[in-house]
Amino acid sequence: MIPKSTSRFLRVKCEDCGNEQIVFDRAASTVLCQVCGATVAKPTGGKAVVRGEILGVLE
Template identity: 55%
Template structure:
């Protein structure tokens, strides 16, 4: 399975969390519950700032 992981910073609480670029479910912030990414059928729609690419394959 090829894909990319991103470190995303929540705009509300500034928590950083790793998100899979092809997430098939909604990804929420572990601290405040804000939606960080939504599935779109292919690549996920990341709704907050991408800080860095953690791993790319």
């Protein structure tokens, strides 16, 4: 039996410009906004710290 993954993709809204993009919740590198270049997610060694509004979870 294959265990279910606890990792997810999140739809995040940038705090600065309002751009929506999809981010991995356990990102290993800093994720920047595609429009304004602001930091959207910062790695912590486990789950990334999301700096913006989480709009939804993709499954």
